[in-house]
Amino acid sequence: MFQLTYQSKIAPELTIDQIENILIDARKRNNARNITGCLVYFEESIVQILEGEKNDVMDLFGKIEKDNRHHTLDLLWQGTSNQRYFPNWDMALYAPVDASHYYDSKEVFVTNMTLLADLSKKTTATLLSFWSTVRKKLNE
Numbered sequence: 001m002f003q004l005t006y007q008s009k010i011a012p013e014l015t016i017d018q019i020e021n022i023l024i025d026a027r028k029r030n031n032a033r034n035i036t037g038c039l040v041y042f043e044e045s046i047v048q049i050l051e052g053e054k055n056d057v058m059d060l061f062g063k064i065e066k067d068n069r070h071h072t073l074d075l076l077w078q079g080t081s082n083q084r085y086f087p088n089w090d091m092a093l094y095a096p097v098d099a100s101h102y103y104d105s106k107e108v109f110v111t112n113m114t115l116l117a118d119l120s121k122k123t124t125a126t127l128l129s130f131w132s133t134v135r136k137k138l139n140e
């Protein structure tokens with residue numbers, strides 16, 4: 001098993017609905033290739049972790065790198081892992097709901113996400129890098 005994590009910035013005009021749309025297609029492709037992972041979207045920042053067979057992960061990352069719906073992409077860490085940490089997720093999405101609808105959604109998101117980041121396993125350098133970057137974004 002292989003894991004890779006990166007961070008990037010999404011165009012500010014992209015809405016959460018558009019991100020969800022990207023993920024509808026992404027999940028179908030991930031499912032077909034046995035890729036799992038998690039994407040955190042907060043204040044224009046993306047932190048994503050991909051896991052699967054090394055060739056599949058590298059192929060996908062090659063596409064993601066060239067995708068012009070985000071920019072300033074920065075590969076944080078990659079390496080082998082002896083198990084999947086998101087086995088049930090073709091690609092989990094964590095993002096605050098639209099603040100115009102839910103008055104304190106951002107605050108709730110930061111609290112819940114901080115808790116999740118603290119409780120999550122960090123048994124590989126890639127996982128550690130993913131969660132510590134998420135933690136950093138929440139505090140920025």
Ligand SMILES: Cc1cc2nc3c(=O)[nH]c(=O)nc-3n(C[C@H](O)[C@H](O)[C@H](O)COP(=O)(O)O)c2cc1C
Nearest residue numbers: 022025026027029030046060063064067069070091
């Ligand atoms: C932030 C972000 C995350 C993405 N995550 C995935 C993903 O997990 N799986 C996937 O297949 N495509 C993902 N994509 C879309 C890919 O960049 C690419 O458009 C897609 O794999 C289709 O590529 P193709 O048309 O060359 O096959 C993501 C795009 C962005 C902007």
